[in-house]
Amino acid sequence: MSPLLNHDVIRAIRQWFDPTDVDEVGTAPDYRFSLANERTFLAWVRTGLALIGGGLAVAAFVPPLRWPHVREVITVSLLLLGAAVALRAVDHWARCERAMRLGRPLPRSRFPAILALVIGAGAVALLVVVLVSGLRT
Amino acid sequence: MSTGHPPPPGLSAERTRLSWRRTTLAATAVALLAVSAAIVDRPTPLGLAAAALLAWAWLAILVIAHRRIGALGRGVTATAGRWPAVLAFLVTAYAVLATILIMTADA
Numbered sequence: 266m267s268p269l270l271n272h273d274v275i276r277a278i279r280q281w282f283d284p285t286d287v288d289e290v291g292t293a294p295d296y297r298f299s300l301a302n303e304r305t306f307l308a309w310v311r312t313g314l315a316l317i318g319g320g321l322a323v324a325a326f327v328p329p330l331r332w333p334h335v336r337e338v339i340t341v342s343l344l345l346l347g348a349a350v351a352l353r354a355v356d357h358w359a360r361c362e363r364a365m366r367l368g369r370p371l372p373r374s375r376f377p378a379i380l381a382l383v384i385g386a387g388a389v390a391l392l393v394v395v396l397v398s399g400l401r402t
Numbered sequence: 403m404s405t406g407h408p409p410p411p412g413l414s415a416e417r418t419r420l421s422w423r424r425t426t427l428a429a430t431a432v433a434l435l436a437v438s439a440a441i442v443d444r445p446t447p448l449g450l451a452a453a454a455l456l457a458w459a460w461l462a463i464l465v466i467a468h469r470r471i472g473a474l475g476r477g478v479t480a481t482a483g484r485w486p487a488v489l490a491f492l493v494t495a496y497a498v499l500a501t502i503l504i505m506t507a508d509a
Contacts, residue, residue: 281487296479297414303482307421310493314428317497321435324504325442340504348497355490362481 281355291366302361309354316347331398350380415474426467433460436500443507452502459495
C-alpha cells in the first residue's frame with residue numbers, strides 16, 4: 266500500500282485543498298478561464314452524481330435478476346464509478362488551474378475515453394443479461 | 403454570437419453560479435433517492451446511520467454552494483479555493499454511504 270500513498274499523491278491531495286498553493290504559483294489567468302475551469306469541474310461532479318443516482322435507482326427499481334448478486338454488483342460499480350469521477354474531477358481542476366497560471370498547456374487526460382469505454386461495455390453487458398434472462402423465462 | 407468582442411464579464415460569473423445551482427439540484431435528487439431507499443428497504447441501524455450522514459453531506463453541499471454562489475454574485479472573481487475539493491469529497495461520501503445503505507439493507 267505504501268507505494269500508492271507516496272509523497273506525490275499526498276502533495277496532490279494537499280493541492281486540492283490548499284488554495285494558496287494553487288493561487289500563488291505563476292500569474293493569475295483571465296478570471297473567465299478560471300470560472301470556465303470551475304464549470305467544467307462542476308459538470309464532472311454532476312456526472313458523478315448521476316452515476317451515484319443511477320446506482321441507487323438500480324437498487325431501488327430493478328427486480329432481482331436470475332443470477333444472484335448481479336444487481337448488487339451493478340449498483341456498487343455505479344456508486345464507486347461516481348466517486349472516482351468526482352475525485353478525478355477535482356484533481357483535473359487543480360492541475361488545469363496550475364497549468365493556466367504557469368502558462369503551460371492544459372493537462373491531457375485519457376479519463377473521458379476510459380469512462381466512455383467502461384460505460385459502453387457495461388451497457389452491452391447489461392443488454393446481454395437482460396436478453397438472456399428474458400429468453401429463458 | 404458576437405464577433406471579436408469578449409462577452410460581458412458578468413455572464414461568466416452568472417453561468418458559474420447557475421452551474422453550482424444545477425449541482426445542488428443533482429445532489430438533492432440523489433439524496434432523495436438515498437432517503438427513499440432508507441425508508442423502503444427496511445434498513446439496519448447501520449444503514450439508517452449511513453442515510454442520516456448522507457443527509458448531512460447533502461446539507462454541507464448546499465452550504466458550500468450557497469457560499470460560492472453568494473461570492474460570485476458579489477462580483478468576487480477569486481478562484482473557488484478549497485471548495486471544489488470539499489465538494490468532491492462530499493460526493494465521494496455520498497457514494498460510500500449509499501454503498502453501506504444498499505449493502506446492509508440486502509442482508
